[in-house]
Amino acid sequence: MQTHLKKRIELIIEMPLLRRVTERFNAAGVSGYSVLPVIAGRGQSGTWSADGQVSDAGQMAAVICIVDEAKLDAVLDVVFAVVSKQIGLVTVADVAVVRPERF
Amino acid sequence: MQTHLKKRIELIIEMPLLRRVTERFNAAGVSGYSVLPVIAGRGQSGTWSADGQVSDAGQMAAVICIVDEAKLDAVLDVVFAVVSKQIGLVTVADVAVVRPERF
Amino acid sequence: MQTHLKKRIELIIEMPLLRRVTERFNAAGVSGYSVLPVIAGRGQSGTWSADGQVSDAGQMAAVICIVDEAKLDAVLDVVFAVVSKQIGLVTVADVAVVRPERF
Amino acid sequence: MTLTELAAQNLVSPMVLFFIVGLSAAFAKSDLTVPEAVAKLLSLYLLMSIGFRGGAEVAHHGLSAPLLETVAAGIALSFAMPLVAFAILRRITRLSGVDAAAVAAHYGSISAVTLAAVTGALNQLKIPYEGYMIAVAAAMETPAIVTALNLARPYRDTTDGAGKDRAFWGEVLLNGSVVTLLGAFAVGAITGERGYTLVKPFFVELFAGFLCLFLLDMGLVAGRGLLQGRKNLSAALAVFAVVMPLIGASAGAGLAILIGLSAGGTAVLMTLAASASYIAVPAALRLALPEANPAIPLTLSLGVTFPFNLLIGIPLYISIADRIAKVAH
Amino acid sequence: MTLTELAAQNLVSPMVLFFIVGLSAAFAKSDLTVPEAVAKLLSLYLLMSIGFRGGAEVAHHGLSAPLLETVAAGIALSFAMPLVAFAILRRITRLSGVDAAAVAAHYGSISAVTLAAVTGALNQLKIPYEGYMIAVAAAMETPAIVTALNLARPYRDTTDGAGKDRAFWGEVLLNGSVVTLLGAFAVGAITGERGYTLVKPFFVELFAGFLCLFLLDMGLVAGRGLLQGRKNLSAALAVFAVVMPLIGASAGAGLAILIGLSAGGTAVLMTLAASASYIAVPAALRLALPEANPAIPLTLSLGVTFPFNLLIGIPLYISIADRIAKVAH
Amino acid sequence: MTLTELAAQNLVSPMVLFFIVGLSAAFAKSDLTVPEAVAKLLSLYLLMSIGFRGGAEVAHHGLSAPLLETVAAGIALSFAMPLVAFAILRRITRLSGVDAAAVAAHYGSISAVTLAAVTGALNQLKIPYEGYMIAVAAAMETPAIVTALNLARPYRDTTDGAGKDRAFWGEVLLNGSVVTLLGAFAVGAITGERGYTLVKPFFVELFAGFLCLFLLDMGLVAGRGLLQGRKNLSAALAVFAVVMPLIGASAGAGLAILIGLSAGGTAVLMTLAASASYIAVPAALRLALPEANPAIPLTLSLGVTFPFNLLIGIPLYISIADRIAKVAH
Numbered sequence A, B, C: 001m002q003t004h005l006k007k008r009i010e011l012i013i014e015m016p017l018l019r020r021v022t023e024r025f026n027a028a029g030v031s032g033y034s035v036l037p038v039i040a041g042r043g044q045s046g047t048w049s050a051d052g053q054v055s056d057a058g059q060m061a062a063v064i065c066i067v068d069e070a071k072l073d074a075v076l077d078v079v080f081a082v083v084s085k086q087i088g089l090v091t092v093a094d095v096a097v098v099r100p101e102r103f
Numbered sequence D, E, F: 001m002t003l004t005e006l007a008a009q010n011l012v013s014p015m016v017l018f019f020i021v022g023l024s025a026a027f028a029k030s031d032l033t034v035p036e037a038v039a040k041l042l043s044l045y046l047l048m049s050i051g052f053r054g055g056a057e058v059a060h061h062g063l064s065a066p067l068l069e070t071v072a073a074g075i076a077l078s079f080a081m082p083l084v085a086f087a088i089l090r091r092i093t094r095l096s097g098v099d100a101a102a103v104a105a106h107y108g109s110i111s112a113v114t115l116a117a118v119t120g121a122l123n124q125l126k127i128p129y130e131g132y133m134i135a136v137a138a139a140m141e142t143p144a145i146v147t148a149l150n151l152a153r154p155y156r157d158t159t160d161g162a163g164k165d166r167a168f169w170g171e172v173l174l175n176g177s178v179v180t181l182l183g184a185f186a187v188g189a190i191t192g193e194r195g196y197t198l199v200k201p202f203f204v205e206l207f208a209g210f211l212c213l214f215l216l217d218m219g220l221v222a223g224r225g226l227l228q229g230r231k232n233l234s235a236a237l238a239v240f241a242v243v244m245p246l247i248g249a250s251a252g253a254g255l256a257i258l259i260g261l262s263a264g265g266t267a268v269l270m271t272l273a274a275s276a277s278y279i280a281v282p283a284a285l286r287l288a289l290p291e292a293n294p295a296i297p298l299t300l301s302l303g304v305t306f307p308f309n310l311l312i313g314i315p316l317y318i319s320i321a322d323r324i325a326k327v328a329h
């Protein structure tokens, strides 16, 4: 099957930030994104777990966004504008897709 | 540690389709798969969230499947036979594994 | 945006093992990790689903850990010391990050 | 009780008010949410409670009116209503044949939470209804899908989808809500008085409270669905989503008169016919009619018809059913 | 009440019937599921309720029979039963030494939901039982693991696993269900009459209803487990999974006679001995005996022994306990 | 009742005991957990129940004391307390200006579960309180954030963060717990006696039981928070976390005397002032003050102040409120 190269951005960001980040994705022209739950973790700011929590503060979510390389920098700019002061991380990986026109 | 190259297929597919796709993975000879929940997202068909939902229709799941390159096309064929008309996406990435014999 | 190469380790391990693995991550010098839920899967030991389960035995979790290449082998050693006899899998992929100093 | 009194009382029932709280919170963009697992628990509870009480009622009073005829009437409604819905939609809206068929399937089938709401209102008014109406509800979930797939066929450039698939029909017939309703109905019917007494504090006394929680959630989901789905909502579609329940309710009333159902049973059958599925049918159509846009029927059924039935429809149907019964007896 | 009457009544209790609904739905491949978080809530509720009521009973009636002896009897049963189970398994099945030891650990320990079911049945029959049986249950969870790890040792080509690890035994002794049971027991014992009155509507009156929900879920999980685990299930293993509870119950009955427990207490001790763990032990063995195939003990305990105890065992044990008590007094 | 009696009774209430069970389980490193979805359900239930009963009380008794003045007093407290907290923190601890402001915001706002606990205790003691105290609680959630952001401004090397953002203030004002409390309050006030009777078995009779479950969870979360957050906890901070509630309660008592609240209303206002937010404020500050270390206020509020209020503060505040009311009337 013929495949085409795209970029897979994976954010791990604070829950309270989620709405802001995804809203700005639009502006940056991504075709979509998906949010996955994260249930526990550790980082410089300590260890946390979702168990028994009522509050979303202190919790993280993973956001996956497949984008065309041409849009990568624009999306990363948007992301960093929001998340630079916050807890979390951003990684980018190469992926192949089959239907390139949709990204 | 010596590592070996494999392919990591990641599907984001509609929940109602899940059973059909995973059932066909068997036939294509994959050694296994894992299903991760997706709690929200956006795409051409709009924005959605799992919050407060009773129905699985309209919700997505992520399926991760590590396969040998030799089986990749067979698996993608199976996947596309099911998901072509549906909402969702398929990406493939390179990964290294330590115990190659199990895939 | 300038990016730097890191490694993304992804474990799919048994829930009852989770605490042990993450505790040892510390010793191996990782800067952090994130745990994602897995809700269903299939492998050599059969098909499983989290639905309706009270017990964590038999269930899996995904652990994502971004590390510097220099620490990769040390982390994999730690991981394999714990998971070698267990059900599950370990993959490693290349990712780019923007703030390299934090890993 | 007059219709006005009934409507006024309905509008200040805590269930309806909690629905309005949820709706308002969604419109005001509050971050209030109910976790998915909790929504599923609430739905499970309501189905078990309705089913069980229906069964217990049958165990207690026996069959007070013809069960088989009522089930047949429900099935006939479910088969036939999509035809009406489809005809209206093709005439007054610009929906494609496939999308019109998808919407028609939703309106032929039923909504379990609307059923919960009408039984809640009847309990509150102390109007009894035939227990086996629960079985009728379960029987009405699926037939509409058959009709709709046939309606869609000429408009499809493919025969893809699970519609011709045996496993598919198994899944549809045994979907979770049908199994829970019928299972709980059977439990209620078998276990009798002693079982009823045992679980009454849970399945009977807490019903109103659980319904409040669930309707708060439904308000949130319906409100957000409306905000999201606005763009799918033309004036013609909105009209359809209000008129179709009235047509369904009328058909239900007609059949109820023919069969001779009680006032409560008539109200339930009217409400079932008036309600539109938002759980079972959407999932089935993603498999059998994947090219239909799922947002259209969902916006209509959850965003317009459900609130309409909850706020206006149910008191209306109850009041009409009450008059019908008084005339008949 | 005769055994037949008791059995008949058990089979039409709503709890047992909901279990059968769940089992049937799983066999019929319905997509009905209960979310994991809901299953955990139900289990938490049941443990808190049983524990609290046990403690409250002790606060009210004091220790009506020797507590320490009963706890000692429970611990002895948990230590000893794996030896019997292992011997039988090695004789009549082809399980490896490690797998036989793993299964033996499950049958030496206890199942909290089976405990919930027997207390539910006793409540329904208005047969009182010693409140501290809850503490006995907690004490029986762990010892079987010690025996089983020793049994497995000669068959292991490694000493890997957490069995020799201090942290491991801490985790096992303080696993969530033990802590909840004992914690709620302590709360019930300390808080006395006033506390009991306060939480009675929740922890006492809703018990039967919550148990219905949980047993529906257990039916689904057991049914799906059986479908999945069929291939692990030989005739010999199935026989073991029915005979071993009877052996356990007999041993429990013997010790209950020695101690002089009431009819209710005897039925509880028999049921505990007859039940097989499906939560605490599986998790512990994944750490301490990772090379054992986890599907085998789970299929047996959840797929065969639990339904057997629920449908047949519990009424049988209660009826025997009743006769024992009548003879004794 | 004397203070000692009250304290003794509080310490053996099932709610407090279940909190201690949770705390002990966390300290003992038990793996007991409550799923996140369940914790959210419990919190939703408690908010709906408190809100509804407050509204129903207003519907029944009318406004027995000046509503507007009490709301104004609550808002004033929420605006002013961060100033006091900030001054103390800067004097006795080494917290940076930003972190001190963040902590101050938490102590100016309120904790809904502490509100649930004090209403639970008052119900148990059959001490009535003004129903509109619920509206006061909702009004006290947000003002503290305004003060704290102003306090932090001089210490920030950036104006980043959502504080100047309109959407932000909308989100904060309409956060889920405020909407649930006020929504349920409105429902209770509108629906009146008939609605109350309908949902009483759920929202009133189960309150104590649900609170037990939630406090078990709170014990687990607080205990684990303390273990994690130890390193953030100096002696000076711990002193602050005990002294600040006492200051808040005193200020609340003073205002309650001025307004002439009942004993129950005084106890509620004191408790609100004494409590520290752990849900709404943390989330808001992650957006508006991202450079503050979120672990510090959370360790203080959840790990020290909440247990202090639950175990010691609430009985103290009730007893003082009782004396105040006796002197006043």
Ligand SMILES: Nc1ncnc2c1ncn2[C@@H]1O[C@H](COP(=O)(O)O)[C@@H](O)[C@H]1O
Residues within 6 Å of the ligand: A012, A038, A040, A041, A042, A043, A044, A045, A046, A047, A048, A060, A086, A087, A088, A089, C030, C031, C032, C033, C034, C035, C064, C065, C066, C067, C103
């Ligand atoms: N190296 C890492 N790999 C994966 N996830 C991480 C890593 N570092 C941090 N995280 C996640 O990001 C959260 C915040 O990290 P930090 O900002 O370092 O406190 C953590 O709690 C983890 O969930």
Ligand SMILES: Nc1ncnc2c1ncn2[C@@H]1O[C@H](COP(=O)(O)O)[C@@H](O)[C@H]1O
Residues within 6 Å of the ligand: A030, A031, A032, A033, A034, A035, A064, A065, A066, A067, A103, B012, B038, B040, B041, B042, B043, B044, B045, B046, B047, B048, B060, B086, B087, B088, B089
């Ligand atoms: N570019 C993307 N990156 C990540 N997830 C996506 C992307 N596009 C779509 N999705 C996910 O797939 C779902 C359906 O997409 P669509 O078919 O475009 O409506 C969305 O709701 C997202 O969860």
Ligand SMILES: Nc1ncnc2c1ncn2[C@@H]1O[C@H](COP(=O)(O)O)[C@@H](O)[C@H]1O
Residues within 6 Å of the ligand: B030, B031, B032, B033, B034, B035, B064, B065, B066, B067, B103, C012, C038, C040, C041, C042, C043, C044, C045, C046, C047, C048, C060, C086, C087, C088, C089
């Ligand atoms: N090839 C695979 N790709 C993705 N996940 C897998 C794969 N194989 C196994 N898994 C996951 O790991 C679990 C245990 O696998 P196994 O040890 O093969 O039984 C499975 O239940 C899956 O969740």
Ligand code: NA
Residues within 6 Å of the ligand: D081, D106, D107, D108, D109, D110, D111, D248, D272, D273, D274, D275, D276, D277
């Ligand atoms: Na209908």
Ligand code: NA
Residues within 6 Å of the ligand: E081, E106, E107, E108, E109, E110, E111, E248, E272, E273, E274, E275, E276, E277
């Ligand atoms: Na046993």
Ligand code: NA
Residues within 6 Å of the ligand: F081, F106, F107, F108, F109, F110, F248, F272, F273, F274, F275, F276, F277
């Ligand atoms: Na305060």
